[in-house]
């Protein structure tokens with residue numbers, strides 16, 4: 001309980017500023033932190049169909065093989081990070097169960113499972129102008145035609161390395177930001193939002 | 197300038213880091229290679245005016261190393277077969 005009470009999101013101090021943005025910009029753009037998501041880095045040989053099948057069985061859905069796409073089932077999702085690397089994301093309380101599932105899927109095969117939940121926090125940018133806001137600092141095309149539902153990408157946002165994901169048809173992006181860069185990125189986003 | 201990552205496709209050059217010349221062959225018989233052979237392997241690099249095989253890493257993206265051929269004058273990048281570039 002004590003650990004619960006002192007746990008803070010990397011951007012807990014920004015909640016008020018995000019609220020102020022919402023009050024001025026309304027539904028056109030809003031930012032909120034989705035802290036404490038369970039995040040696991042999985043390395044496994046995508047060419048080993050037996051192991052990939054086992055991982056699918058233990059995880060409950062298959063890993064995306066197309067670069068820069070994500071797959072999901074319920075509240076669990078898998079983001080393509082490389083030809084043999086994925087980020088598995090789930091709710092706060094699932095880090096341990098996800099790790100066990102992935103280790104079970106890996107069996108004795110060559111690979112690795114690492115809990116990286118504390119590495120990144122997640123910001124959700126929502127609203128009709130969310131795309132314009134990110135376009136100020138992202139070198140890739142985030143237009144729905146090029147970056148539709150189920151797409152993800154590792155790129156730079158104002159020089160900070162981020163993973164960007166669009167989960168569904170809604171005008172919303174999830175930004176996975178390294179905790180030590182989080183306040184810089186949040187400041188940058190709030191500043192850029194003033195120019196919208 | 198756009199650089200074609202063999203996994204992610206065309207991305208801005210700010211997402212990449214340069215890794216020098218590609219296709220530098222490790223000495224075939226390292227036990228018997230003399231100092232001159234080692235010096236040639238470690239220090240000598242091509243510096244052509246024109247097409248050059250290069251190593252790049254998609255450092256801000258998928259973080260994979262790959263090969264490409266770039267013209268050092270025009271920056272034009274020549275397509276490379278997937279089996280060659282994904283190494």
Ligand SMILES: [Zn+2]
Nearest residue numbers: 201204254258
């Ligand atoms: Zn890439």
